[in-house]
Amino acid sequence: MKQLVLVGGGHAHVHVLAALATAPFADTLVTLVSPYSRQIYSGMLPGWIAGYYAIEECALALDALARRAGIRFVQTSCVGLDFDARQVRCANGETIPFDHVSIDTGLAANLAELAGATEHGLPIRPIEGFVAAWPGLLEKARQEEFKLAIVGDGAAAIELAFAIQTRFAAEGLNHARLMIVGGNRKPLAGFPFLLRHKVMKLLAAHGIAHQGRQRAVALLSDHVQLEDGSRLAADATLIATGAAAPAWLAASGLATDEAGFIRVNPMLQSLSHPFVFAAGDVVAYADSRPKSGVFAVRAGPPLTNNLRAICQGQALTPWQPQQRALYLLGTGDEHALAAWGGFSTGGAWVWRWKDRIDRRFIAQFGA
Ligand SMILES: Cc1cc2nc3c(=O)[nH]c(=O)nc-3n(C[C@H](O)[C@H](O)[C@H](O)COP(=O)(O)OP(=O)(O)OC[C@H]3O[C@@H](n4cnc5c(N)ncnc54)[C@H](O)[C@@H]3O)c2cc1C
Structure with missing residues (x-):
């Protein structure tokens, strides 16, 4: 056997x-x-x-x-x-x-390049660790003048920011401030220009700040330190950098x-x-x-x-991954953006489309 x-x-x-x-x-x-x-x-x-x-x-x-x-x-x-x-x-x-x-x-999780990440950051991976910690973070957000930083400006970081902002609004936490800390002038490096532009506008419309001049190099208990030595106040920090x-x-x-x-x-x-x-x-x-x-x-x-x-001792078959992938990016409030190659579009219908695809994926492996 x-x-x-x-x-x-x-x-x-x-x-x-x-x-x-x-x-x-x-x-x-x-x-x-x-x-x-x-x-x-x-x-x-x-x-x-x-x-x-x-x-x-x-x-x-x-x-x-x-x-x-x-x-x-x-x-x-x-x-x-x-x-x-x-x-x-x-x-x-x-x-x-x-x-x-x-x-x-x-x-x-890639914590090695961010000093203090283990002590002061909450990494998105492993996802089970994040899921266990999220209720505590939401509770903490009820404190006055709460500031949450998200380190990273890729697709996961952006989706997280919109989702958290949506949840804060639903919980009446309108005082809570959210900030994306990325090293790129615009988030989503590698995505189509138009999509990146739309995301910048949506971040601003949702009141999510974007700091894209300097990379974060260290986390402390109450701030994120950037590579030029400047500091951004943060009561909690999520780490969603490339893993x-x-x-x-x-x-x-x-x-x-x-x-x-x-x-x-x-x-x-x-x-x-x-x-x-x-x-x-x-x-x-x-x-x-x-x-x-x-x-x-x-x-x-x-x-x-x-x-x-x-x-079973049989011949193997080669596989070539497709060149392009469809990206569906949730942007909060039951809206999403879609990107395929250089093309992008968005709206509530894209969210409904994404929701159907995701639920279908889960259902095919359901108990
Ligand atoms: C917030 C967020 C949103 C995302 N949204 C999208 C999206 O909409 N579309 C998209 O295409 N991609 C998305 N991604 C990226 C996507 O999650 C990954 O590309 C995808 O999960 C990779 O799948 P995988 O099978 O390689 O590994 P994973 O899905 O990470 O699964 C790995 C499994 O291995 C287990 N494991 C880990 N270490 C060990 C070990 N040492 N021994 C045994 N088991 C182990 C883990 O517990 C896990 O069950 C998102 C990522 C994040 C963080």
């Missing part, structure tokens, strides 16, 4: 779990390793913050998916891969033997790019260890792609097919 270990319950692996429930891999014992029994769908997280969804509506039950797939679920984190012994090393001390391993663990590769990947000896992401071939196999597969944000594709849930979701079916093939 072959042993396949799925490390992480990310977007591609939930597809593998669903496929296993309908057609198990022949002669293969499969184990899922994940620190949490559920996977919170990041696309709906801003909607949960805004108050539109209950957290259960945004979560996939990994334990139930594993049960339906007829596989073993070990609730812990992977901390390393031992290629000599062919074992996954886990945070709970367990070691799990494998013939093949597949990694879909997403990104780790990093988990350190244990390169430490295990896997071939990675310079940022530590797993280098894979078009079959989603590690370039250094062909019995290791990987998908999602943790991967450095030969033909680079942005870190985005879209590519993690799309990798699900080809990853499933190749894991099935390798476990």
Whole structure:
């Protein structure tokens, strides 16, 4: 009997779990390793913050998916891969033997470049940590003259800012001030010019300040320090900067790019260890792609097919991620912007569209 270990319950692996429930891999014992029994769908997280969804509506039950797939679920984190012994090393001390391993663990919070981040910041990842801390933050926002800084100016930071502003307004916290601290003159570097322009206007309309001249370099208990030494008052700080590769990947000896992401071939196999597969944000594709849930979701079916093939001794099939992805960006008040290549549009209908897509994604893996 072959042993396949799925490390992480990310977007591609939930597809593998669903496929296993309908057609198990022949002669293969499969184990899922994940620190949490559920996977919170990041696309709906801003909607949960805004108050539109209950957290259960945004979560996939990994334990139930594993049960339906007829596989073993070990609730812990992977901390390393031992290629000599062919074992996954886990945070709970367990070691799990494998013939093949597949990694879909997403990104780790990147706190190293921001002094004081661990003590004074709330990172958006791991999402479960943020979800646990959010009610306390909302409570704190009831204090007089509350100022919240969001460090980061990418898509996640922007969606968070709009969602939080919407929630503050719904809770009557009109005194609370929100500020995005990014290093770019306009947020959303890499997105179409028109979209960035629209976002700037929407931020201003929602009363969300944008500090885009200087990068944040340190967090203290009551302010954010910028690279030119100036300080911005902040009673709390969210960290939504570009995240990093988990350190244990390169430490295990896997071939990675310079940022530590797993280098894979078009079959989603590690370039250094062909019995290791990987998908999602943790991967450095030969033909680079942005870190985005879209590519993690799309990798699900080809990853499933190749894991099935390798476990059954069949030929692998190459996969080419699409060139472009549709971005749907919630902008608060049940509105959203859509971007496809250089084109962008927005409004309440885009939010309804996004809401339908997100709910459909969750429903296909529902219990
Ligand atoms: C607020 C926010 C909003 C976003 N909105 C969108 C959006 O609308 N559209 C979009 O395309 N992208 C969006 N993104 C980006 C998107 O979240 C990621 O690109 C996507 O989650 C990547 O999927 P993944 O499968 O690689 O990893 P993840 O979804 O991060 O899943 C990784 C899983 O692995 C588990 N794990 C982590 N470490 C270990 C370990 N050591 N051992 C075992 N398991 C582990 C985690 O608990 C998690 O279950 C958003 C991100 C954020 C933060």
